[in-house]
Amino acid sequence: xxxxxxxxxxxxxxxxxxxxxxxxxxxxxxxxxxxxxxxxxxxxxxxxxxxxxxxxxxxxxxxxxxxxxxxxxxxxxxxxxxxxxxxxxxxxxxxxxxxxxxxxxxxxxxxxxxxxxxxxxxxxxxxxxxxxxxxxxxxxxxxxxxxxxxxxxxxxxxx
Numbered sequence: 001x002x003x004x005x006x007x008x009x010x011x012x013x014x015x016x017x018x019x020x021x022x023x024x025x026x027x028x029x030x031x032x033x034x035x036x037x038x039x040x041x042x043x044x045x046x047x048x049x050x051x052x053x054x055x056x057x058x059x060x061x062x063x064x065x066x067x068x069x070x071x072x073x074x075x076x077x078x079x080x081x082x083x084x085x086x087x088x089x090x091x092x093x094x095x096x097x098x099x100x101x102x103x104x105x106x107x108x109x110x111x112x113x114x115x116x117x118x119x120x121x122x123x124x125x126x127x128x129x130x131x132x133x134x135x136x137x138x139x140x141x142x143x144x145x146x147x148x149x150x151x152x153x154x155x156x157x158x159x
């Protein structure tokens with residue numbers, strides 16, 4: 001598959017969409033001095049190329065009562081159990097991210113919980129999955145960096 005080429009207008013469109021996925025195409029068009037139809041066509045091409053995959057919104061979990069974040073490293077009895085354990089982890093809605101990893105852990109998860117008591121319950125749910133040998137938890141004191149735009153701009157420089 002050939003690499004999709006992005007030009008400066010595509011970069012600017014993506015930049016605005018990363019800031020706010022709900023920004024109307026007409027607003028983007030006005031700022032970039034192009035037609036809304038052009039924005040629509042370019043976004044559609046980026047979607048078709050797989051560069052844009054859906055859109056999402058950002059929630060304030062603290063306002064929803066889920067400000068507690070922890071990372072749970074999962075040790076498995078056997079790596080052959082990875083798929084089964086991931087399927088069980090996926091059934092726990094408080095696990096928001098899971099990675100299969102090399103190194104110390106077989107699986108590394110991010111969990112969100114209401115408080116330490118709730119986090120303990122979630123961790124015990126993970127511990128109780130067949131094939132899990134043990135877990136190791138790190139509590140997040142603060143999410144200091146969560147910046148999608150820096151990476152995007154670095155990628156754009158390389159294109």
